[in-house]
Amino acid sequence: MNCGKLTESIYERSVIKVVKTNSTENRKFYDGAGLGADCAILTGEKASGIMSGQALASGLDAKVAVRAYMAATNHVIACCVNGAASGLFDAYANMTLVVPKRLREIKVRGMIEAAAVQAEETGVPLLSCNVQVLESVTDAVAVCVVNAGVENRCDGKIVPLRKRAHAGEDIVMTKWLGLEGTAIIAAGSLERLCARYPADLVEEAADFYRYLSIAPEAATAVKSGAGYLHVLREGGVFGGLWQLAADNGVGLVVDLKRIPVRQETIEVCEFFDLNPYELLAGGSALITSPNGGELLRAFEEAGIPAAVIGHTTQGNDRVICHDGESRYLEPANGDEIYQYFQNKMGGLEQ
Numbered sequence: 143m144n145c146g147k148l149t150e151s152i153y154e155r156s157v158i159k160v161v162k163t164n165s166t167e168n169r170k171f172y173d174g175a176g177l178g179a180d181c182a183i184l185t186g187e188k189a190s191g192i193m194s195g196q197a198l199a200s201g202l203d204a205k206v207a208v209r210a211y212m213a214a215t216n217h218v219i220a221c222c223v224n225g226a227a228s229g230l231f232d233a234y235a236n237m238t239l240v241v242p243k244r245l246r247e248i249k250v251r252g253m254i255e256a257a258a259v260q261a262e263e264t265g266v267p268l269l270s271c272n273v274q275v276l277e278s279v280t281d282a283v284a285v286c287v288v289n290a291g292v293e294n295r296c297d298g299k300i301v302p303l304r305k306r307a308h309a310g311e312d313i314v315m316t317k318w319l320g321l322e323g324t325a326i327i328a329a330g331s332l333e334r335l336c337a338r339y340p341a342d343l344v345e346e347a348a349d350f351y352r353y354l355s356i357a358p359e360a361a362t363a364v365k366s367g368a369g370y371l372h373v374l375r376e377g378g379v380f381g382g383l384w385q386l387a388a389d390n391g392v393g394l395v396v397d398l399k400r401i402p403v404r405q406e407t408i409e410v411c412e413f414f415d416l417n418p419y420e421l422l423a424g425g426s427a428l429i430t431s432p433n434g435g436e437l438l439r440a441f442e443e444a445g446i447p448a449a450v451i452g453h454t455t456q457g458n459d460r461v462i463c464h465d466g467e468s469r470y471l472e473p474a475n476g477d478e479i480y481q482y483f484q485n486k487m488g489g490l491e492q
Contacts, residue, residue: 151473193218196287197375201483202249203326205351207239207257210284212354213424215266216373218288219360220427233290234269235261240283241275253282264355281483306370307390309456312434314368315402315426316359316441316448319379322424323479324407325350327414330486339409347406353425359446360427366440369430374423377474380462381420382428384473387460396452396471398464414485416478430454 197213199206214235237257241250254271261268266288328335328347335344356373363371370390374382379401387394403418411418431437434450441448460471 193221193290194287195221196285198283198285200281200283201326201330202245202281203329204249204252205256205325205329206282207237207253207284207286208260208351209322209326209354209424210286211235211237211257211260211266211268211288212264213373213375214286214288215264216354216356216424216427218290219357220371220373222360222364233266233288235266235286235288236269237271238285239271239273240279240285241273242279242281243275243277245275245282253284257284264357307386307392307430307454308369309392309454311369311430311432311454312437312450313383313386313394313396313452313454314429314431314434314437314441314448315374315379315451316356316429316446317353317426318402318404318407318447319374319426320403320407320411320418320421320423321350321353321426322375323378323416323422323477323482324404324410326422326479327410327416327482328406331414335410335413338413343406343409347404347410350404350406350425356425356427358444359429359441359448362440362444362446363429363437366431366437368437369432371430372428374426374428376422376477378418378420378423378477379426379428380471381474381477382423382426384460384471386428386430387454387458390454391458393455393457393459393461394452394471395455395461395463398462400449400451402447402449402451411478414482416481418478420474420476420478422477422479 195214195217197210197217199209199213215233218233239250239253241253250273254273257271258268324347328344328350332344332348335347360371370386372382372386372389377384383394383396386392398419401419407418407421410416411421429437434453438448438450461468462471
């Protein structure tokens, strides 16, 4: 199997089907959450419930814990935008960090410090942080779970977070593709990249971590009455587009040239021979809207870069258009960031 999230087909047959087959109680939960839906709400008889979002990040970069924290927080934010919750309160995060034995304490301290600073800025505190040192791992692995209380939910059911987009809606993408992956690569290969590109370009790419929160665009989307919101991450923008269509039972047509990309990402991906459209894309979101133009104007007023990149359609066809030619979008087959990691482990990166 490839590194990263399981493919859709493997996940369906080896995770969801297995869980459902062996437990009627588990079946209730897996009707609400699934591949690409990394957040769900559990409610009881009282008029409140618990929302929980989770995410994972790996690597040896100083921001590995920050990346897991922001991804989990973004899932909870997206859950609220998709109309599954109201009255969010008392959000907090729990972190587990597994690190290799060879890693020095100062590196672990730096990872935790970066996450703590991010938590202070975001407003979702780190309630606990469990750190385990294992000889069997080569990279640090951070797993973050964000829990929040949710008011005004009293139906006693698992709240599904799907089927929010409809055919005939515009697809709006915020910020630029590959932000998280670009930051990881630029920060991890600073010297090599600076040998070819201007230092200011590489340093700017390494600072793309500052774009990881989707809170600004989520707030604007809510005010503008936008529809479904999907947080981009593993599999890049192509993986996100596939998941948007799969989760909502729609097709789509997307113009490749309309997908926003920074020059820094183009240069970094060209250097390491990576596909930017399949690069780790934390920090960006796909949002459907009956009127993408109006949503764009709202984003412009809020100072948030965004673009209409296509529209949803009836049926299941997922089409990418480029220079007058069309092709079908294929399921995400891993993420390009793992190809970068593999090159480093193989000695291609010094």
